[in-house]
Amino acid sequence: MATTIDEGNLGAWLLKCNPAVYDLRAAVDAGVDYVDSWSVRPGYRAEMMAPGQKAVLWVSGDGTRMARGIWGVGWVRGRVRPADAEGAGFWTDQGARRSVRMAIALWIPVLAEPVTVKEIRAAGVTDLEVLRMPQGSNPSWISQAQLAVLEHLLPEWPTEPRGSAK
Structure with missing residues (x-):
């Protein structure tokens, strides 16, 4: 049975x-050191x-280009909004890019080394x-209990930068 997401968990x-x-x-490789916006599926989670x-960047896939796991930790900086062409130069699937309707402002510094799926499972978070x-679609979520375990694997959570978000 799925757990309902709320501020308490x-x-x-x-x-x-x-x-x-x-x-x-x-x-x-082109010098992007943080993620400032990401696509999300419209719905109650995005709202x-x-x-x-807190926000986490997860790399999925088969692990050949980048290891599967957590590649960044940071913050939500705004509310869901209509998507624009941000980051268009790094999309490899133009059909997927054109299908994006909503995005969220973020500040997630990219980690030099990920916390891999193997490390996450070894810590007991399965x-x-x-x-x-x-x-599943974006966004997914991590419970408070799961995050309490994962934070021992992650670098110190970065201080949220000041200033307005997009």
Whole structure:
């Protein structure tokens, strides 16, 4: 049975990046060191996202281009909004790019090294929604209990930058 997400159990939002759709490796190689916006599916989850909530960048796929796992930790910086052409240069699937309707403002610094799926499972976190339903849409989520375990694997959560978000 699925758990209902609410302020009482939300630890962080999880935004998935499939390297077959968006080339995060090329973005990083080009000097992108943080994610400032990401596509989300319209719905109650996207509407729940609010400035100041924790956010995690997850790389999915087969692990050949980038290891599967957590590649960034940071913050939601705005509310869901109509998507624009941000990041268009790194999309590898133009059909997927054109289908994006909504996006969320973020500040998620990209990690130099990921926290891999193997490390996450070894820590005892085997029930992440992204592991149970890898084809689910953005955003996914991490419970407070799961995040409490994961934070021991992650670098210190970055301080949210000041200033207005997009």
